[in-house]
Amino acid sequence: MSDEPPRPQRVRRSSYRRLSLPPGRSTLRGICASPGVAVGNVTIFDRRSVPIPRRAIGNGEVDGEVQRLMSALATSRRELEEARDAIDPTAGAEHRLVLEAHLLMHRDELFVGAAVEGIRSGINAEWAVRRAIEAIVRRLMNAREPYLQDRARDVEQVGEHVLRVLTGVGFQLPVIDRPTILVASDLSPAETARLPRDRVLALVTDLGTATSHTAILARALGIPAVVGVDGVTRALTPGCVVVVDALRGEIVVEPDEDTQHRAEERARRYRHFTGRLRDREGTSGQTRDGVRVEVLANVELEVEVDEAHAQRAEGIGLYRTEFLYLEDELPSEEIQTEIYARVASRFGPRPVTLRTFDLGADKMPLLGTTPLGAGRAPNPALGLRGLRLSLACPDLFRVQLRAMMRAAAVAPLRVMFPMVCTLEDLRAARAMVASAQAELEREGIPYRAVPLGAMIEVPSAVVLADALARECDFFSVGTNDLAQYTLAVDRQNPRLSHIARPLEPAVLRLLDLTFRASRDASIPISICGDLASHPIAIPVLLGLGYRCLSMSASEIPLAREILDRVDLVTCEEVARACLGCGTGTEVERVVVEALSPVLAEVWDEQGIEIAISPAR
Numbered sequence: 001m002s003d004e005p006p007r008p009q010r011v012r013r014s015s016y017r018r019l020s021l022p023p024g025r026s027t028l029r030g031i032c033a034s035p036g037v038a039v040g041n042v043t044i045f046d047r048r049s050v051p052i053p054r055r056a057i058g059n060g061e062v063d064g065e066v067q068r069l070m071s072a073l074a075t076s077r078r079e080l081e082e083a084r085d086a087i088d089p090t091a092g093a094e095h096r097l098v099l100e101a102h103l104l105m106h107r108d109e110l111f112v113g114a115a116v117e118g119i120r121s122g123i124n125a126e127w128a129v130r131r132a133i134e135a136i137v138r139r140l141m142n143a144r145e146p147y148l149q150d151r152a153r154d155v156e157q158v159g160e161h162v163l164r165v166l167t168g169v170g171f172q173l174p175v176i177d178r179p180t181i182l183v184a185s186d187l188s189p190a191e192t193a194r195l196p197r198d199r200v201l202a203l204v205t206d207l208g209t210a211t212s213h214t215a216i217l218a219r220a221l222g223i224p225a226v227v228g229v230d231g232v233t234r235a236l237t238p239g240c241v242v243v244v245d246a247l248r249g250e251i252v253v254e255p256d257e258d259t260q261h262r263a264e265e266r267a268r269r270y271r272h273f274t275g276r277l278r279d280r281e282g283t284s285g286q287t288r289d290g291v292r293v294e295v296l297a298n299v300e301l302e303v304e305v306d307e308a309h310a311q312r313a314e315g316i317g318l319y320r321t322e323f324l325y326l327e328d329e330l331p332s333e334e335i336q337t338e339i340y341a342r343v344a345s346r347f348g349p350r351p352v353t354l355r356t357f358d359l360g361a362d363k364m365p366l367l368g369t370t371p372l373g374a375g376r377a378p379n380p381a382l383g384l385r386g387l388r389l390s391l392a393c394p395d396l397f398r399v400q401l402r403a404m405m406r407a408a409a410v411a412p413l414r415v416m417f418p419m420v421c422t423l424e425d426l427r428a429a430r431a432m433v434a435s436a437q438a439e440l441e442r443e444g445i446p447y448r449a450v451p452l453g454a455m456i457e458v459p460s461a462v463v464l465a466d467a468l469a470r471e472c473d474f475f476s477v478g479t480n481d482l483a484q485y486t487l488a489v490d491r492q493n494p495r496l497s498h499i500a501r502p503l504e505p506a507v508l509r510l511l512d513l514t515f516r517a518s519r520d521a522s523i524p525i526s527i528c529g530d531l532a533s534h535p536i537a538i539p540v541l542l543g544l545g546y547r548c549l550s551m552s553a554s555e556i557p558l559a560r561e562i563l564d565r566v567d568l569v570t571c572e573e574v575a576r577a578c579l580g581c582g583t584g585t586e587v588e589r590v591v592v593e594a595l596s597p598v599l600a601e602v603w604d605e606q607g608i609e610i611a612i613s614p615a616r
Contacts, residue, residue, distance in 0.1 A: 054124070219554060321400065
């Protein structure tokens with residue numbers, strides 16, 4: 001151990017810092033989900049907030065307002081009943097119970113009676129409902145029993161549902177016709193994908209983590225984003241000016257002139273740095289000592305293919321097909337064939353890897369009555385998701401496999417199965433492929449057999465990696481899920497995201513085992529999780545042996561810059577030291593101490609801050 005004083009340790013820019021908005025403070029903190037800095041006016045999209053018209057009514061309007069209330073209650077009740085009936089009776093017991101409780105509240109005399117009484121006292125239905133809800137919530141929050149306090153949110157949700165029916169306020173995104181900073185309670189992947197990227201300067205959400213799919217999409221679209229800012233939709237007002245510093249994870253509310261000027265300068269500097277990386281000639285995709293490393297693009301939507309081209313991606317390492325399933329209708333075989341063939345053709349002859357739909361957990365379509373609706377479960381992260389959901393929906397899976405093999409007849413591509421957990425799962429998926437091939441053969445439809453790979457993202461797949469490798473054509477490691485399942489933390493939970501650090505030694509040792517299995521079986525392996533573009537992690541991955549990294553296209557220039565600055569000998573020494581570490585903090589210290597001389601500038605420009613973390 002060095003006798004020098006403990007050095008400050010650099011921390012990942014996405015380290016979670018708990019948000020608070022104490023009175024008099026104007027800075028909120030959250031999780032950096034997509035890098036960048038922006039200044040602008042705020043647009044609020046809060047599903048939980050309904051604007052309430054308040055007006056006094058005359059005696060002649062009372063019966064009409066009571067009738068409006070009763071009609072709204074009936075409509076709200078019917079919608080909840082439809083939602084309840086769409087839930088799988090065996091998998092969704094907890095959800096059904098919640099909805100049953102909400103339905104009971106629609107008939108609760110305390111609630112309905114108080115609202116009617118409010119109308120009869122001379123106020124309109126919306127105001128009466130809001131007042132009744134607030135009164136009940138106050139009582140519940142004053143109760144000593146935690147159970148009753150927890151019910152306050154249920155009462156609020158029922159009230160919001162009734163108010164949305166009364167006011168006619170839907171759940172659609174606001175119209176964004178000018179540059180703005182969108183502040184939302186949360187966004188679904190489909191909503192994020194629909195954002196007008198040229199008018200959304202930045203994105204801030206109450207919920208989410210750096211590895212949530214809202215964050216992944218924001219990075220793919222190049223929109224600066226800070227997520228997990230609990231309560232931000234309630235803390236801000238529409239039109240107010242904020243600074244979104246998605247390098248530091250800060251939201252500065254109503255900044256003074258000096259703060260705003262410095263933020264704009266910081267935004268300009270970041271754009272210049274990233275622009276310099278993009279324009280730089282001579283980024284070779286190899287280390288300083290000449291070791292070749294493939295840099296591929298992760299693609300969520302077809303429109304991102306242009307960006308992948310612009311960043312000189314050497315292929316598509318991960319094309320996420322599940323977003324085709326998040327629309328209002330399931331994609332047909334013909335539509336899928338066209339899309340896959342177009343993507344493969346536009347990138348050919350460079351490699352294109354399609355991942356079969358990875359639905360479940362936080363990615364479920366709005367198709368509750370379809371077979372995919374069965375994926376909803378009380379604990380979806382451990383429920384039907386990934387390949388096991390595909391196998392549970394064989395008709396949908398077969399359609400997708402047929403489309404992929406038909407597209408392969410147009411341009412070469414590979415197919416990868418998500419979250420393979422067992423050898424039986426892999427064999428079942430391969431059997432589905434063989435069956436689909438036989439169908440196409442019988443029908444005389446052109447197709448081409450495709451290489452089949454497995455995503456390694458759960459510990460069981462790592463343990464079985466040698467067996468899986470013997471029956472796979474290639475591996476790809478998904479480090480986001482691998483960290484989640486190895487460390488037993490929900491990556492969607494912002495309170496736990498600081499634990500789900502992929503640089504934990506346990507995760508690194510699994511990466512080492514997986515690489516060794518692929519090497520022994522002589523099959524290619526890539527890495528496509530958040531770690532692949534992590535400015536501190538890339539040297540460790542190189543040292544472990546990985547030579548193919550796949551990431552959002554916008555992150556490719558930075559990755560190449562890092563490759564240009566490091567040499568393999570040092571990376572291998574660092575990786576060996578990291579495998580011997582006991583904590584993620586120790587891992588970060590090893591990397592920082594060894595590579596600061598060549599990477600400090602890059603880390604600094606990425607907003608990776610220096611925090612006091614003495615060696616122990």
